[in-house]
Amino acid sequence: MSYHDMSTRKTEEILSMLREIDGSPRMTQRELSARLGISLGKVNFLLRALIEKGLVKVSNFKQSQHKAAYLYHLTPHGIEEKTKITYHFLKRKIEEYEQLEEEIRRLTQEVHETGSELEVEDKFREL
Numbered sequence: 001m002s003y004h005d006m007s008t009r010k011t012e013e014i015l016s017m018l019r020e021i022d023g024s025p026r027m028t029q030r031e032l033s034a035r036l037g038i039s040l041g042k043v044n045f046l047l048r049a050l051i052e053k054g055l056v057k058v059s060n061f062k063q064s065q066h067k068a069a070y071l072y073h074l075t076p077h078g079i080e081e082k083t084k085i086t087y088h089f090l091k092r093k094i095e096e097y098e099q100l101e102e103e104i105r106r107l108t109q110e111v112h113e114t115g116s117e118l119e120v121e122d123k124f125r126e127l
Helices: 008-023 029-036 040-052 076-114 117-126
Strands: 056-062 068-074
Touching: 008 029, 008 040, 008 068, 008 076, 029 040, 040 056, 068 076
Parallel strands: none
Antiparallel strands: 056 068
């Protein structure tokens, strides 16, 4: 199954995780969980899947005298996949934006045709 076949939510979570790992390789799973707004268990599950697919590599490093920690970093394949996912995410968001623009144009036209422009302008100012 490719990332394009997955649910939008899961794809966005994976993209967010790849971006966070790329930007902060020493981040703990708990920190990833907090930053991404997903459970620690889900972070662990997604990380394991990304490691298994060869997108993320993990290695140990000493964080302090008594505590071992992990360093997560993207593999070359992970960087490539992150780029592909980002491209498709951006493409989808542009399409959504264009649809919203068209809907706004249509709604604005409806308002002008009904003659209730003042009410709508007041509502826009409140936003």
